[in-house]
Amino acid sequence: MVSEEEALIQKVVDLYEQISGLESLKPCKHVDTLFTELVVTCMPPTSPNFHINSLSNPLQQMRSNLIRLCGQAESLLESHFSDLLANFDYPLHHLHLFPYFSNYLKLSLLEFSILRRHCPVLPSSVAFVGSGPLPLTSIVLATRHLPSTSFHNYDLDPLANTQASKLVSVDSDLKTRMVFHTCDIMKVTEELKEYEVVFLAALVGMEKEEKLRVIEHLCEFMAEGACLMVRSAHGGRAFLYPVVEECDLVGFEVLSVFHPSDEVINSVIIARKKKKDHDDDDCLKIVGDDNHENGVVVHNKQCCDHIHGFNNHGGMIEELAE
Numbered sequence: 001m002v003s004e005e006e007a008l009i010q011k012v013v014d015l016y017e018q019i020s021g022l023e024s025l026k027p028c029k030h031v032d033t034l035f036t037e038l039v040v041t042c043m044p045p046t047s048p049n050f051h052i053n054s055l056s057n058p059l060q061q062m063r064s065n066l067i068r069l070c071g072q073a074e075s076l077l078e079s080h081f082s083d084l085l086a087n088f089d090y091p092l093h094h095l096h097l098f099p100y101f102s103n104y105l106k107l108s109l110l111e112f113s114i115l116r117r118h119c120p121v122l123p124s125s126v127a128f129v130g131s132g133p134l135p136l137t138s139i140v141l142a143t144r145h146l147p148s149t150s151f152h153n154y155d156l157d158p159l160a161n162t163q164a165s166k167l168v169s170v171d172s173d174l175k176t177r178m179v180f181h182t183c184d185i186m187k188v189t190e191e192l193k194e195y196e197v198v199f200l201a202a203l204v205g206m207e208k209e210e211k212l213r214v215i216e217h218l219c220e221f222m223a224e225g226a227c228l229m230v231r232s233a234h235g236g237r238a239f240l241y242p243v244v245e246e247c248d249l250v251g252f253e254v255l256s257v258f259h260p261s262d263e264v265i266n267s268v269i270i271a272r273k274k275k276k277d278h279d280d281d282d283c284l285k286i287v288g289d290d291n292h293e294n295g296v297v298v299h300n301k302q303c304c305d306h307i308h309g310f311n312n313h314g315g316m317i318e319e320l321a322e
Contacts, residue, residue: 005050009059011041012239016066025073027080035073039240039265046235052243063239064207070240071203075160078134082163085134091167092143092174098134108140111229114270115197118255119227123196125150129185129214130201133163135178137199142177150177152195158182185214192221202231202241202266211242219251224275228252232267234259244269 002010015038025031055063081098085091095101115122123146128138131153138151155161161180168174181188185204192198198218205211218228230249233241246254252271259267 004044005046008041008044008046008236009055012038012066012236013059013062015041016062016069019069020065025069025076027077031073035070038070042236042239043265044236050235052235052238066239067203067206067242071206074203075132078132079160079163082133082167086163086166090170092139092171095136095139098136101136104136104140105144107137108145110268111137111199112141112145114229114256114268115227118270118272119196122146123149125152125195126197126199127152127154127192127195128199128201129154129218130204131155131160131164131180132201133157133160134167135164138178139168139174142174147173150179152179152181152191154181154183154185154188156182156184186217189221192218193223193226195222195226197227197229198222200228200230202233206242208242211244212248215244215248216250219249219273222273224273226273227255228271228273230269230271232269233265234267237265237267240265 015034019025019034019038022031022034052063085094085097088094098104126141126146126149128135128151131138132155135153138153142149142151153161153164155164161182165178165180168178200214200218205214215228215230222228228249230244231241232244234243246257246269249269249271251274253274255270255272257267257269
């Protein structure tokens, strides 16, 4: 009899073969249908015995390729809607046209709630690494939750930054608080010390080694006490996004980890860069369900009590806070 995990893997392999055979990943009904089916396939909780790292080498390579395809499709979707929105006189009045805009509204509320719990003083300057052509997280946080904060958005793609900057250029407030940097974050050094919070997008560093190098670089140059917000994946959802584990965050104190158990895709890790004289005993973790129906929270003894459910559809995060 085929186990649930074996059925999951076989279904993912079948979908990968279809997706990898597409001539284009640009948004269309067929592409959208395949990626929606992939997300639905990967959502159900897996057994505690399922570990993505235990897959065979060929399956690991397939997973790596699939994550890249998901990233390309997500980028193309955002690029398409960024161009569409730019045709309006005031693009920010039409953000609802993006099919997952409501997801980002909930994401920004969640992340603001997390920052408010762990940062006594709201940040004056933050960085978002991997902002893309449609930087909705930055826009929503800036307009709804952090109205005095400067947002520095980093992306390798000059076209993505050109598209993104067009969306905020007609807003007299945002165009002064929203900055776009076209560069490799690995070449950004002393500037990182200026940010109280750094957001690391899920698809920055899609291979494990790449992700670890980025995290190590951020740790080297971020200011002591600054917060890092990392998106990860758990269980079957790891077929869609790279996994970041607590042990990967060397030099950081992990404040909270949330692994969703409903239709949410991304796990979320909040960490703070340690001070040089930091006592590692303060990083002891307590694992429990915190009476949450939608996932498991892992936090240390300094973490505040509750972070509520997340929800993610088609690679677009939809996350709920209290």
